[in-house]
């Protein structure tokens with residue numbers, strides 16, 4: 001039986017949800033216009049007044065906000081509440097440049113943790129569970145968000161943060177952790193370490209994992225599920241909208257339900273900014289309709305995905321987003337071809353390799369080069385040079401079929417690629433250094 005954290009909201013009729021969104025949007029636009037000079041200027045430039053926004057149908061009239069705006073307005077320019085009402089800041093991991101700082105009132109923290117509680121409940125979590133949180137704690141939202149959600153659900157919470165993987169496994173065994181929260185790349189590393197310590201999934205009590213904060217493929221999911229003996233659920237979010245829990249996966253595992261009572265999603269064409277119909281791939285844009293301190297309207301996430309209102313077997317009526325296939329700025333253009341690291345990961349795992357790899361792109365004599373180092377498992381290792389060369393060729397061929405361009409593949413020895421305890425770094429683009 002599917003369990004919900006907030007059944008009324010999670011299974012609300014579309015009509016009622018729209019009504020709720022309309023009301024909240026109108027109030028939020030007014031709040032932002034009155035309190036945030038930066039956004040008021042953007043609205044004035046576009047000739048939109050708060051009175052013009054009467055329902056979600058009017059959303060398209062509002063200006064967009066981008067990461068560049070956040071950097072311009074750093075640190076206090078988008079704050080919508082007096083500092084005396086704010087109780088916390090968090091910050092982005094700075095994966096793609098200067099950090100962004102987000103502010104929270106107590107109300108904002110509560111709603112964020114509530115979203116995380118929905119995710120934990122959807123993954124089967126109850127107050128009987130022991131929830132081990134190995135996302136980083138600190139400015140990064142992963143640890144604090146899931147920690148708060150786990151408390152709400154009433155799980156015994158292990159605030160481990162990331163790192164010291166053997167100790168993670170020892171605690172997991174000693175305390176009988178049943179739920180694991182971390183990045184998918186760290187989950188893969190924990191699975192590998194478990195095996196190296198001579199244990200199997202039967203030696204731990206984990207049943208579910210809640211993994212997010214970075215893109216991961218279906219193939220990676222299968223590999224983690226096998227190595228830890230769990231069901232692995234996706235969770236999505238970004239600091240700008242609060243943190244993890246903006247959307248979460250249910251038992252159907254075919255996309256993540258967006259907490260629409262707090263965040264209204266749109267998909268746009270990133271070049272023309274035109275709003276796209278449901279089912280088309282584009283950039284995800286969020287309007288937060290309940291946050292007080294840092295309420296971004298029409299924030300461009302740069303994450304590429306598809307929205308779907310197809311009926312879900314879990315009974316939730318919240319709209320679903322597909323796994324983001326990467327950010328628009330993660331996309332590599334190599335010899336004129338668009339390449340997402342996730343496409344390469346798919347091929348590697350399909351071909352029986354580990355999810356430990358490094359993509360290096362460079363430009364030599366005006367031509368782009370693509371080198372992929374892939375770690376072998378101990379079983380794949382061979383003394384014969386010819387064997388290795390054949391394997392490299394075979395893998396390069398499979399990647400060429402997927403991407404349409406030929407990479408140079410380097411099979412490297414087991415454990416030679418640095419493991420990630422947080423967000424994995426999979427790409428080094430040296431062309432940027434030349435520019």
Ligand code: ADP
Nearest residue numbers: 092093094095212213214215235236237238239
């Ligand atoms: P940074 O932009 O510095 O990485 P955040 O830590 O706030 O800052 O990360 C948010 C971003 O992480 C999202 O915009 C998205 O690109 C990525 N992300 C988060 N969860 C997922 C997920 N489940 N799948 C794919 N990408 C994700």
Ligand code: ZN
Nearest residue numbers: 250312314316
């Ligand atoms: Zn569902």
